[in-house]
Amino acid sequence: MILEEIQKSHRHLTASEVYDLVRERLPNISLGTVYRNLEVLSDLGLIRRLDLGDTKRRYDFTTEKHYHIRCVKCGRVEDIDIENLDSLCPKGDGDRGWRIIDHNLEVLGICPECNHNANSNKQNKEETHV
Amino acid sequence: MILEEIQKSHRHLTASEVYDLVRERLPNISLGTVYRNLEVLSDLGLIRRLDLGDTKRRYDFTTEKHYHIRCVKCGRVEDIDIENLDSLCPKGDGDRGWRIIDHNLEVLGICPECNHNANSNKQNKEETHV
DNA sequence: ATAATAATGATTACGATTATCATTTTAATT
DNA sequence: AATTAAAATGATAATCGTAATCATTATTAT
Missing domain, CATH: 3.30.1490 (Dna Ligase; domain 1)
Incomplete structure (x- = not known):
């Protein structure tokens, strides 16, 4: 569901934005689980971590290299x-x-x-x- | 002295690295003062803030655009x-x-x-x- | 000398992320 | 099905870099 929400959003979501979206479907999911799975999904190459110049990490539905x-x-x-x-x-x-x-x-x-x-x-x- | 240490080091220092260097000359300086003056110095264009993809901000003795x-x-x-x-x-x-x-x-x-x-x-x- | 302004040190607060840990879920084996 | 081992989860606390607060000290202007 985390993956679905990221891909559906077509945006560059922060962890807490993902958390808010997923919680609409899984009200009891914890923020820690979101963080853990964001990590797993980017390790698997299904999403892309964006460590840009601001404080919060974002996650990109597109995995191909782009800017x-x-x-x-x-x-x-x-x-x-x-x-x-x-x-x-x-x-x-x-x-x-x-x-x-x-x-x-x-x-x-x-x-x-x-x-x-x-x-x-x-x-x-x-x-x-x- | 903060500016001097950054320019002298010729490295890309984090705030706490600057703090450690400056403290050798001003043992009572506080970390807050370092942060505040790093901000002032970059606003004045005397150093350059580097907000790269890792967690800590760095400060560059070179202000000209480079990578x-x-x-x-x-x-x-x-x-x-x-x-x-x-x-x-x-x-x-x-x-x-x-x-x-x-x-x-x-x-x-x-x-x-x-x-x-x-x-x-x-x-x-x-x-x-x- | 005095008053106004600014800077400092010490401390706390904050926000994003990571770690911990008891509990629950899932999968594998009998 | 029952049992066991392994993995994932929710809840919570810890961490770490940075920003904010605030009483005190230093600087500047009058």
């Missing part, structure tokens, strides 16, 4: 269409004896909603100053 | 020489109404030391199996 954009205001994460960068990253034991495993690219920005809120706040502020 | 490689075993972070990716990332309000601010690229790997340890462990294990 993300994160809103620095509200934390929302979405996919972003940027070409695969494998060719730019050193391979194998390329870089000063490091064995390269993977890479992550995260774009930071402000999402349309937060942008809109910022603009209306600005306008309100100007109005009150008239 | 990092992190060891998934020991957490060590070093600079990595990859060309600037600004041209790949959408600009301004480019992507579905998002206002783009920045981007981070983090390469993951195993550092030479951890590689070496893994190899000697492997060797030990094989020897015990003889």
Whole structure:
């Protein structure tokens, strides 16, 4: 059910978001069980752990390599269409004896909603100053 | 002194590493003061906050845009020489109404030391199996 | 010298994640 | 079916990095 909810949501859920969704179907499930199974599912490659620059880990229904954009205001994460960068990253034991495993690219920005809120706040502020 | 230690170290220090270094000169400084001043220094652009994929934030003596490689075993972070990716990332309000601010690229790997340890462990294990 | 402002140290609070552990569930074996 | 072993679960506590609080001290301006 944890897997189903993640795949159904088509979003990049945090553990507690998954917890809330699954609890609608399994009201007694504990947060620990959610964490444990998120771990299992990502180890199995059925979902993908996203350790991006913010504090909470997210889980991606898509397991293929791709990149993300994160809103620095509200934390929302979405996919972003940027070409695969494998060719730019050193391979194998390329870089000063490091064995390269993977890479992550995260774009930071402000999402349309937060942008809109910022603009209306600005306008309100100007109005009150008239 | 916090700034000095970060610049002197030429590493990518965590808050508690900075704390330990600074405490050698100011034994009574508190961790809170370190955190507060790390915040101030990065707001001033004198150091750069690194919010990479691991749990602890790091602070970079270099403020120019560049990328990092992190060891998934020991957490060590070093600079990595990859060309600037600004041209790949959408600009301004480019992507579905998002206002783009920045981007981070983090390469993951195993550092030479951890590689070496893994190899000697492997060797030990094989020897015990003889 | 005095008052206002800011910074500090000490401590607590917080939020995400992990660990523990007794209990329950599942699977395997008789 | 009954019995046993193994695994998963819920409840809870522990951990760890960071942020917030607050009384005290230091700095600055008047």
